[in-house]
Amino acid sequence: MSGRWVDPAPFEGARPRVPWWMLMPGRLRWLAVLVFLVWSLVVAVVRLVFVVLRYPIAAVVLAGSAWVWWRFGLSPLVLALLSLVAALELWWGLWRRSFLRWFWLRVVTEWRRATVYVPRWRSVVRLSGLVGRDRGREYRPRLRRVRSEGWRDRVRVRMVPGQAPEAWEARREGLAHSFGARSCRVRVLRPRVVELDLVHSDPLARPVAVPPLGGVEVDFRRVVVGVTESGRPWRLRLLGAQVLVVGVPGAGKGSVLWSLIWFLAPAVRAGLVRLVGIDPKGGMELGQCPEAFDRVVYDNGPDAVALLEAVAAEVKERASRYRGVRRLWTRSAGEPFTVLVVDELADLVAYQPDKGLRERAVRAVQTITSQGRAPGFAVVGLVQDPRKEVVGFRHLFSTRVALRLDEPGQVDMVLGDGVRERGAAAHEIGEDTPGVAWVKQDDRREPERARAFHVTDADLVELRDYLTYGQVHELPDDGDQWQEAA
Ligand SMILES: Nc1ncnc2c1ncn2[C@@H]1O[C@H](COP(=O)(O)OP(=O)(O)OP(=O)(O)O)[C@@H](O)[C@H]1O
Numbered sequence: 001m002s003g004r005w006v007d008p009a010p011f012e013g014a015r016p017r018v019p020w021w022m023l024m025p026g027r028l029r030w031l032a033v034l035v036f037l038v039w040s041l042v043v044a045v046v047r048l049v050f051v052v053l054r055y056p057i058a059a060v061v062l063a064g065s066a067w068v069w070w071r072f073g074l075s076p077l078v079l080a081l082l083s084l085v086a087a088l089e090l091w092w093g094l095w096r097r098s099f100l101r102w103f104w105l106r107v108v109t110e111w112r113r114a115t116v117y118v119p120r121w122r123s124v125v126r127l128s129g130l131v132g133r134d135r136g137r138e139y140r141p142r143l144r145r146v147r148s149e150g151w152r153d154r155v156r157v158r159m160v161p162g163q164a165p166e167a168w169e170a171r172r173e174g175l176a177h178s179f180g181a182r183s184c185r186v187r188v189l190r191p192r193v194v195e196l197d198l199v200h201s202d203p204l205a206r207p208v209a210v211p212p213l214g215g216v217e218v219d220f221r222r223v224v225v226g227v228t229e230s231g232r233p234w235r236l237r238l239l240g241a242q243v244l245v246v247g248v249p250g251a252g253k254g255s256v257l258w259s260l261i262w263f264l265a266p267a268v269r270a271g272l273v274r275l276v277g278i279d280p281k282g283g284m285e286l287g288q289c290p291e292a293f294d295r296v297v298y299d300n301g302p303d304a305v306a307l308l309e310a311v312a313a314e315v316k317e318r319a320s321r322y323r324g325v326r327r328l329w330t331r332s333a334g335e336p337f338t339v340l341v342v343d344e345l346a347d348l349v350a351y352q353p354d355k356g357l358r359e360r361a362v363r364a365v366q367t368i369t370s371q372g373r374a375p376g377f378a379v380v381g382l383v384q385d386p387r388k389e390v391v392g393f394r395h396l397f398s399t400r401v402a403l404r405l406d407e408p409g410q411v412d413m414v415l416g417d418g419v420r421e422r423g424a425a426a427h428e429i430g431e432d433t434p435g436v437a438w439v440k441q442d443d444r445r446e447p448e449r450a451r452a453f454h455v456t457d458a459d460l461v462e463l464r465d466y467l468t469y470g471q472v473h474e475l476p477d478d479g480d481q482w483q484e485a486a
Pocket residue numbers: 207208247248249250251252253254255256285384434435436451452453454455
């Protein structure tokens with residue numbers, strides 16, 4: 001016999017699989033069962049608390065109904081529910097706003113969360129490619145707070161690690177269709193948290209009339225020109241800012257301009273603000289209320305360029321006087337804040353056939369926009385055609401307003417790269433909603449949708465009357481309503 005090792009035949013019997021807890025000693029097993037039951041109870045209670053917090057109205061109505069039924073029987077329950085409906089009707093009739101805010105929109109929120117977002121969330125984020133996978137584990141974006149405001153649902157999302165808001169922006173269209181909305185916009189709230197605005201209807205569909213003349217305080221940092229989608233006043237900053245308004249013919253540029261002048265009118269009358277205008281279209285726009293302007297030129301030739309150069313020279317002169325004395329114009333400077341309005345900026349800086357005049361206009365506009373902030377000069381430039389030559393100035397304007405435009409590329413040219421992806425679809429503004437615009441301010445990441453007031457011909461007559469009577473050119477002594485810059 002050789003001393004070689006021979007492998008034994010493999011063991012073919014199936015090894016019995018015993019659950020791990022069977023191997024635990026008896027007492028420990030009971031303890032484990034107890035711990036498991038307590039843990040399940042804690043989880044169930046926590047979940048219940050979350051459900052009650054997420055659906056407070058449904059929870060209160062259900063719990064209350066169950067209690068009334070158990071305590072008093074079916075008829076009192078029906079009576080209690082009918083009384084509740086009557087009380088709600090009374091609330092609706094007497095205090096509609098508070099009814100909507102504190103009851104109805106909360107009910108809609110709970111309803112939409114329970115019937116739309118919770119049931120569809122998992123499949124929508126999976127099919128949209130918004131989940132992450134690593135070593136067989138799926139990381140899903142968390143659905144957080146939902147708030148319905150009637151015209152839109154605000155859905156808060158906690159993104160998965162490694163995800164950027166751009167991933168959501170790229171899937172806006174798909175998300176809108178999946179949740180049955182007309183459009184979807186993405187807003188960044190804080191690191192890892194974005195909010196989806198799922199829009200169902202347009203709150204700006206109807207024109208908004210201008211408020212009574214002179215009824216609102218003038219603050220050059222926040223001049224009201226309309227209303228935003230969320231119902232707040234749309235304010236444009238003039239002090240320390242420059243405004244570019246772009247829109248195809250008929251988009252409503254005039255309404256932005258006249259709304260601005262409407263709200264500046266008390267300050268114009270008091271001599272606190274001075275408007276200087278250039279209207280290359282022969283006065284078609286600014287000629288509707290020349291009383292508002294200290295100086296106005298109705299062409300794009302030598303007179304217009306001379307006016308631009310005069311303003312640029314004033315900017316330089318004031319800037320040299322302010323140097324080291326004040327950082328920003330204030331009322332106490334004793335000289336008026338100046339707003340230069342150019343109705344068709346392109347006519348001056350791009351279409352002017354005389355190269356010499358064109359170059360002088362470009363230089364003057366550049367001087368005013370780049371150096372005018374501190375000494376109290378603002379430019380409001382209106383443009384019909386967002387060509388490169390004109391929008392090349394874009395970076396000099398800290399507030400850009402895109403009314404209706406023709407193509408997506410124009411939106412990018414006016415508002416800047418990436419703003420359209422965040423929802424600013426100015427090329428989708430309808431012809432039936434003139435005055436609706438997307439507004440982008442340099443110091444804010446998110447664009448805002450708003451509608452300028454509708455300034456009618458009758459309003460312009462009223463404005464002329466207001467400015468014609470009692471032109472006061474001294475600065476008022478007690479002008480606390482005009483806030484000074486910090
Ligand atoms: N904010 C608004 N709300 C309702 N209607 C408006 C508004 N703005 C303008 N409109 C209406 O839209 C039409 C065109 O407006 P407007 O002349 O201001 O456009 P525009 O962009 O200035 O055009 P253009 O470039 O030809 O001067 C007008 O009939 C006006 O009454």
